Amino acid sequence: MTALLEVQNLRLTAAGRAIVDGVSFQVEPGESVAITGPSGAGKTTLALTVLGHLRDGVTHDGGQVLVDGRPTLPQPPPELRGGLVGYVGQDPGNSLNPYARVATTLLRVTARSVPRPQRSALVSELLARVGLPTELAQRYPHQLSGGQQQRVVIAAALARNPRLLVLDEPTTALDLVAKAEVVAELRRVSDAGISLLWVTHDLASVETVVDRVVTIGEPTTASYSHAPVATAAREVVLTATGVTAGYGHTSVLRAVDLELRSGELLAVLGASGVGKSTLARVLTGLHRPASGTLAHRGERLPWDVRRRSRAERAAIQLVGQNPAEALHPRQTVRTALTRPLVRLRNLPTAEHDGEIKLLLDAVQLPIEVADRLPGELSGGMRQRVALARALAARPEVIVCDEITSALDSSTQSAILRMLDELRAELGLAVVLITHDADVAASVSDRLLVLASGRVARTGATADLLPPGESPEERVRHLLIDHTDL
Amino acid sequence: MSRLGKAGWALFFLLLLVILIGPAIAPNTATHPVGPPYAPPSGRALLGTDHLGRDMLSRLLLGGRPLLLTSLAAAAAGTLAGSLTGLVAALSRRRLGAWLMRPLDAITAVPPILLLLLCLTALPNRTGLVIAVAITSAPLSARVARSAAAQVAGRAHVENAIARGENWSWLLGREILPLVAGPLLADFGIRFVAAVYLVAAAGFLGLGASDTDWGRLIVEALPGAALQPVALLAPVIGVAFLAVAANLASDRAAQNSRGLLA
Amino acid sequence: MRPVHPLLRHALSGLAGNVVLLAGLSFLVFVGVDLLPGDPITSRLGPTATPERIAAVRAELGLDQPVLTRYGDWLAGIVHGDLGRSAAGQPVTELLSGRVGNSILLACLATACLIPLSFGFGLAAARRRGRPADRAISTGSLLLLSVPEFVVAGFLVLILAIGLRLLPAVSLVPAGSSPVRHSEVLVLPVLSLLLVGLAYATRVIRAAAAGTLRAPYVEFLRLSGQSERTILRTAVVPAVLPVAVQIWLLTGVSMIGGAVLVEKVFGYPGIGELLVTSVQTGDLAVVQALVLVLGGATLAVLLIADLAMVLLTPRLRTGGGAE
8 A cells, every 4th residue: 555645855955955854754544643843944844845835945855755656846746736635834814815705715725616506505514524603604814713714724625625634833823722623623634534744843732633753853852840949938029019001992911910039930821912021011111001010129119111220120121032133133242231231230341341251151152152243143042142131230030021932942941941040040030921831830930820911820830730731731721710710 | 136236336326427527527618509509419519419509418417417416415305304203203102203294294195296396486496496305205204214213113122222221322323223224225215216306307397406407408409309319318318327327226225224124 | 883884984084184184285385385485576586676576576466465364365265166366367277177188188098008007017027026027027117117207208209209200299289179189199198107107006016916926825825726827816916906006096196297297298288288387487376276286186096095905905894803
């Protein structure tokens, strides 16, 4: 029996660099396989070659991809795309034609002319297959939720009864509820005997669906975890009470209370759009809340950072999400680190060089980095520099807003480990804002779960996310319990 | 595109040179007749003569510099005024920004050529011309500056600078201007192209920067174009070359400034 | 409250905004011009004019009144359809009546040619991105983009009228006759206007189409086995159309501006020619009236372009997304 999909020693290059270097594997009919690997390992590029598609700039450099015994490169067989192989992409919001209604999109992919009276029945059937009601047929993509959009994409991919579905991170852009929806749908597809080729960076969520895992590129390092510290006895450094904040007339945060003790790591966990970043900006004085108070060691702090004293500004530092924007593209690392020494610590010029070396040491960067521009550094290195810049102020509190979400998993765990060590050495209190339950579970002492702008749960991490259970599942339960209350 | 861009720059600088030294190398004066009207090109007048028998080559060489300098001055004035308004609008509070930008939006509703004509009717001289062109270009420059600065102002490193208490001169001079200078320069190129167009058009209407303005040479040569086509061809090619070269150069500047924020 | 249809809401708010803008424009046109340095009377009469003479002309033109009073009178006249009087005492409305049609004819003909040509060239270039056909179209339009219409007109006169003797160099239309009767006089003016507008519209449409062809949803359609033809028809054209309609309308209205100079080149009897003559004789009243009328027309077209965009974009038409 021939394999449904056979990848033979495939080599793909882009800009003179091999992005897929001699990958081979097979998928048997009815079998489901996950492809995993660090970001930049060419997972998506590999998946697209199964459909005979090379993105701009990618060249086929050797090897072959066979679907049902026929090669897909350089030209796929005519009935392959949409016929034999269906495709589901990463971001459902961008996968659907925004100018066509759901029914039109679905009818078009069936690629056969359907008499007018039978059309609505066919569309209803295709929607029913992915558990969506008929009413959605007349909607445009922007009138659907993320989970619904992705299920419409799956319906379109299934419309011509393919034998293989290529899934490129189909749940990455979705929130927790939509993700569960889509994973359940794909499990049903797999149970119906259709093979899946599932590209993912997050094995935990696909484990229950796939039969086998293929890893390409460098293996990812194990994620980091730390021993929680008992902090109850330590003094409180930062207290926020009743924070309500928003933009214009919409409030994003509602009556949020938060307490931070010295040396503790508090994780603020929540899905995208619940106001986590707003909380970070409120605490660091960049966004003025509508109401609420903030106190630093019992002293009331003004909300606006411009009204805070030098010591107060230095005490709370922010490290942001996007390493690309964190540093000025035309200023060297040295300038970035010197300014806080001048403005916040009033350090004499003679001591700058020594201090910069100490700071770069602390974030495990070589001293040579000091004279580089941010453009010459990788995302992980920039994020370390941003952290060093925050440390340069000698803060008591560092607010980290999704500092690892733009990084691949090995860099992510290295940064988290470093943060944890710095905290132990310097007695820093850290507010770690994240959407990733695994990250929160692995490094935090206490947890604060945000849902629709409110504090849904707060408590010791060990109690809320006991080891041995999937943190993501636990968080979902916590949130569902909360909505029942 | 980059080969075309380089050719554009080369052509642009060559033209600049010819135009700037033009009045010095002109063989005759602009007003003195050297032969019969509409005489074809000859040894005495390389590009022939115009309807009054004046030397076309000299008139062309004498007319370039005022056209170029007036366009430059007008584009610089417009870009400067517009950029300042745009930067202030982007960095100040939202309501003040809107109030600064709104009158400028009203101006963009009028085709530039009409604004030019309006200003020239009221003030028919070179100052009027510069003011008119500056008025038409300022609103567009303001928009460019505002959106470029707004993109930069929200970046994490600027907020970080605000949070560590940097003063205005550092914020504007060190954090924001280095990042918006590229787009502003590219915008100046575009304004210059538009200014050449308008100044030449004013010349065409007889209200230009000088009596030998290239636009004016075109309109004077039109009636006799059948007799002396070179008199029409020469200024037409001159304006077209200047416009195209300026456009290619500004297009290249715009491409270079892109990707800076990526 | 009954929900207002998003399109109607858009139209109403746009209309209100336009009325405010038009009022602001009229103020700028009248009072702003008065604030310009220099004085129209002295610059017209020359430095040798005696103060008595200047005062006399001033009183004759009503310039001795305060500017706001004059503005009020002028505005009141316009509201009643009276655009004022020219320096020679003729009502501006009368001056315009015979010419408006001719100018509109010119702009409409040029726009009618512009629409299919720019759409075809723009899409063709985008589909062949980076290949010779695209380079030719992109380079050609970049070169043509910056050249003033009257210079293009000059070239056309040299090539088509003088070189090849195909067409008349001057649009002589006998008094009382319409240019439609003498269609040969229309060719050069229309062509001059078209070429520059075409360069701009083609570039914008090419950029929009090229962007759409790289969009993830086009990749998804390709990966679902849709043919390039179907993708072009169902995904690219709908995405480009809102942009294209805006550009066509904007270029159409900007042709009125370009027409001012082109009409002068060919002696074509439109409002452009009247405007130019008025500028040259310093007839401020006529120029102000024309600027206001054309500015109003531009605002109206901008509003239509805005509404067309809303109408052609599902996300805007249906009023935002699902929560």
